[in-house]
Amino acid sequence: MSSASPSSPVTAAMLAIGDELLSGRTKDKNIGHLADVLTMSGIDLKEVRIVADDEPAIVEALNALRARYDYVFTSGGIGPTHDDITADAVSVAFDLPCEHDADALRILADMYRAREMEFTEARKRMARMPRGAQHIANPVSVAPGFIVENVYVMAGVPQVFQAMLDNVVPTLKTGAKMMSQSVTSQFGEGDIGTPLSEIQKAHPETSIGSYPKYDGQRFSTEIVVRARDAHLLEAAARDVAAMIENIAKAKASSTFA
Amino acid sequence: MSSASPSSPVTAAMLAIGDELLSGRTKDKNIGHLADVLTMSGIDLKEVRIVADDEPAIVEALNALRARYDYVFTSGGIGPTHDDITADAVSVAFDLPCEHDADALRILADMYRAREMEFTEARKRMARMPRGAQHIANPVSVAPGFIVENVYVMAGVPQVFQAMLDNVVPTLKTGAKMMSQSVTSQFGEGDIGTPLSEIQKAHPETSIGSYPKYDGQRFSTEIVVRARDAHLLEAAARDVAAMIENIAKAKASSTFA
Incomplete structure (x- = not known):
């Protein structure tokens, strides 16, 4: 190639x-x-x-x-x-x-x-x-x-x-390979939608996709970050993981408040 | 409907x-x-x-x-x-x-x-x-x-x-339902292609599709006749079945000749 x-x-x-x-x-x-x-x-x-x-x-x-x-x-x-x-x-x-x-x-x-x-x-x-x-x-x-x-x-x-x-x-001629990193969220898209949109704005060189899953009872989400540069990919995926952790903490503290 | x-x-x-x-x-x-x-x-x-x-x-x-x-x-x-x-x-x-x-x-x-x-x-x-x-x-x-x-x-x-x-x-508004009849052929498309094309020409109101299957060893074919009229469907499907029988007979007689 x-x-x-x-x-x-x-x-x-x-x-x-x-x-x-x-x-x-x-x-x-x-x-x-x-x-x-x-x-x-x-x-x-x-x-x-x-x-x-x-x-x-x-x-x-x-x-x-x-x-x-x-x-x-x-x-x-x-x-x-x-x-x-x-x-x-x-x-x-x-x-x-x-x-x-x-x-x-x-x-x-x-x-x-x-x-x-x-x-x-x-x-x-x-x-x-x-x-x-x-x-x-x-x-x-x-x-x-x-x-x-x-x-x-x-x-x-x-x-x-x-x-x-x-x-x-x-x-075939090929381009720079698109790399991806996947982060699983136990929360549905409704919980993560707004902060995820902020992360996408902060990382314009990456493409962040959000894929809802439904197990018959509740929704969870697979978040996939894609980029052609490993460092940009890593930075965005890190922010996504931190965002999920923050939501989990916020939910835990509101539950036990 | x-x-x-x-x-x-x-x-x-x-x-x-x-x-x-x-x-x-x-x-x-x-x-x-x-x-x-x-x-x-x-x-x-x-x-x-x-x-x-x-x-x-x-x-x-x-x-x-x-x-x-x-x-x-x-x-x-x-x-x-x-x-x-x-x-x-x-x-x-x-x-x-x-x-x-x-x-x-x-x-x-x-x-x-x-x-x-x-x-x-x-x-x-x-x-x-x-x-x-x-x-x-x-x-x-x-x-x-x-x-x-x-x-x-x-x-x-x-x-x-x-x-x-x-x-x-x-x-939704719906049309006359398309009906289909399926005929399985033990022969590949190469054996049935020419006579099947003749049958399609003889039954222009039907749509005859031919779907090869490959089991890793040999090809067989699923022939699907589709029509919006039951009689036309039946007539074309009968011709397809007769065609396959004829090929089988021809092959048997050439083998045992």
Whole structure:
């Protein structure tokens, strides 16, 4: 990975494609995985969209996202059936012909020959991509994903998506890694909201998030401080911890007063 | 629920709001739940976006979605802390003042009084909403969601999101319910892709989806036929089942030939 200057974060978006995600039939697992991997790599995932297997919807979303972010990662719609239209849609978005890629045909033909399976017309669909696209190797089921400019087109099946992503990540430029420190508060957001807001103001270079949890009885809060600088991170997290201690003391003294 | 004419499907989008969803810290559970509930209700979820706790990003996405779909459901960002900015962003999107709602203040004050808890400034933030918004009752933690025109603003904590959604669904107009029938294929998409595409062409009123599964060794396929008419659904599903039987027979005869 090449590292960009810390002052210019590297940004990314995800476009998850598939009717099954919108009907509830399939619960997406790729968004959370991509979010984890990008965060660990110092790339900021800024936006996610989920659209149906619908060419105009895919084209519009892709064009909006690829213009705005350094990278766009897509999942889904690159299999062999009629509802797999991602290669066509990406081709339309880039105004490129969508055609059978010679290398992809060759590696698929080799694989099916080795498995003594017929290389059907449907299977040949998996070799279609925008002209000139680069492959993303698929160690799970061979049929490659592909890259056009800043768009990375990957499979929807989580095992395949993850394997493709593993191949892609080392080639991406990355920013200064976002570090985070988590502080657990036994108090709900209502108790900590005002002082936490003051701490955020006092530490403008950090981003302080507050995540309520509900156990069926009461709320507690996970406070996550994020920064690209270890010292700034440490200072803000220390203030958060002190704030929680102060609230605990104040509550204890009011209880026993 | 009032039922719209079957020829005019009712459409919806979701806007999930929160840095934590994009950093991977929190794995979203609301999108899949909303998808399930809407599908059961005969409402088509057409698009989902996830954006950060960033006012311009929320405003832009919300304005795009609310102009395009019958309903927009949002999750997240309505708690008491500084990073809860959804009420402000929705107000900006609708060009309405964001202010403490008198009814919301009252029910929150009552609740905190009953619990002998202080009604802090932070907690009062949860009563803020665009002027004139309708409440969405929150049976879990009292602080209400709200409705402005076709936008339903709900909490991010899944238990609260689900409870709010339960209150909202009976008030929505719904379309003819999409029915589905699922046929399991022991064959991968490469075997069924071409004949399945023919079946889709022969049944244009249905939507046939093909969902590959991978068990670590081999691919199988779940074929889902969807239609708003039971007879059309049945006819297409029958053709899919016959197609799979034919492939099985062809494979058996070629093996034993």
